[in-house]
Amino acid sequence: MYGSDYVNVWLDDVEVPGLGRLQHHVLTMPRPSTTSVVTDEQGRFLLLWRHRFITDTWGWEVPAGWADPGEDPAGAIGREVEEETGWRPGKIVPLIAYNALSGISTMRFNSFHVTDCEYIGPPKDRSESSRIEWIPEAEVVRLIAAGQVADGPSLTALCYFLGPHRTATNA
Structure with a gap:
């Protein structure tokens, strides 16, 4: 072991x-994992452009991270969004929770929809990304289709938000 x-x-x-x-x-x-789909009132998505050394790839990702022992996952994603982007969440609503690797792992992700963010300054952790951008929805869809969102938790959160979540909330 x-x-x-x-x-x-x-x-x-x-x-x-x-x-x-x-x-x-x-x-x-x-520790539980958390992800977030961060949107603004103009329908844009807050994404991070980052390098992953394990796969040696660059791609767009949503803010994400680990919950500390005893930390509520919603509180953890609020902390992560602020640390990684410099934007302080106003509203954090559960989106979906899922088992990432059911056949081999207990890894569970809690995804949230974050809105009403306030810019508080540069991110605390500059190692998390090389760029942070608000990207229009049509461009996010194009990035997904082009394979530029290849991170599993980011892809799952964004696709769920753009598909089933949107369908359910507009019904």
């Missing part, structure tokens, strides 16, 4: 109906 503040990995003995027992790798995340 390997364990840290970010991930725990071990091999477990699992019984699969119809197949019997087998060894299966398990990943657990000690």
